[in-house]
């Protein structure tokens with residue numbers, strides 16, 4: 001299969017290349033795509049070198065599927081042109097996620113919504129993906145009423161420029177800034193732009209995308225999203241109030257049985273999920289599983305995943321695998 005990776009020189013794009021190779025996605029020809037400034041650069045994939053082309057040039061090369069991670073503007077401009085040319089797009093940006101005509105997909109949660117008609121498929125926000133994978137089996141069993149989530153997000157979620165800012169600050173070097181404040185030895189309670197209601201766009205994404213993916217607008221969600229000087233993955237403190245009561249041991253079992261989830265929950269032996277452990281993994285790690293003793297039928301969890309993997313690249317490749325398996329590409 002001819003596969004285009006749009007944004008191949010970026011953090012998510014390079015992770016997509018790794019995941020495609022690792023999972024043996026049947027790529028017969030790779031088309032690495034980036035901006036005009038990277039045109040002609042060589043990208044290695046499975047021992048072969050490919051030259052980077054621009055998004056417009058890639059359309060003429062007729063890939064069957066294009067995995068986009070080149071920002072919202074590139075997706076808004078080019079995804080419809082790819083779709084018109086018969087190329088199925090899996091898009092990592094936020095451009096199409098809340099469009100009612102587009103599916104927002106996490107394969108383990110709502111992969112069944114995909115049909116042959118879907119030509120632009122949205123990959124959810126990284127913080128949302130890792131949370132809904134954990135919420136799904138719990139909602140099925142106990143019906144979720146409300147979720148309160150606070151995030152501790154890795155600088156890799158902002159892209160190459162943010163990783164460089166953190167490294168420059170550590171080395172005492174001046175350089176380009178991705179954030180309005182120093183990130184090293186700091187915590188910034190601000191991810192994406194502020195909205196009129198005082199929330200950030202990242203927080204509103206977590207709220208709206210959760211309802212769309214879970215297919216249930218009755219789940220109330222509130223979020224505070226925070227950037228921390230960490231690489232390797234995003235962490236989340238998730239407080240969940242249910243309609244029905246639960247047994248903590250049963251919750252642990254449900255989570256252990258959920259596809260894509262690993263339970264790491266052994267406080268006696270100091271075992272709990274951390275970004276260092278999630279780094280490079282495709283699964284979502286969950287631990288600190290305990291009852292919220294301040295309120296009935298309420299649970300506390302700590303959820304960690306590699307935002308570049310399950311939060312972006314792995315989820316996008318899993319969508320492509322699903323489309324391939326069902327003969328849709």
Ligand SMILES: NC(=O)c1ccc[n+]([C@@H]2O[C@H](COP(=O)([O-])OP(=O)(O)OC[C@H]3O[C@@H](n4cnc5c(N)ncnc54)[C@H](OP(=O)(O)O)[C@@H]3O)[C@@H](O)[C@H]2O)c1
Pocket residue numbers: 006007008009010011012013033034035036037038039055068069070071072074092093094124125126156157158159160161307308311312
């Ligand atoms: N990082 C995450 O955890 C994460 C998670 C989920 C979704 N996403 C989304 O994925 C996208 C990329 O994120 P990232 O972290 O990989 O950013 P990044 O490291 O800054 O990479 C951006 C990529 O987009 C390409 N690009 C930029 N402008 C372009 C244009 N006009 N035409 C073609 N290509 C262009 C860049 O190519 P050049 O090298 O040529 O500039 C580069 O390959 C964003 O939409 C982001 O919201 C990121």
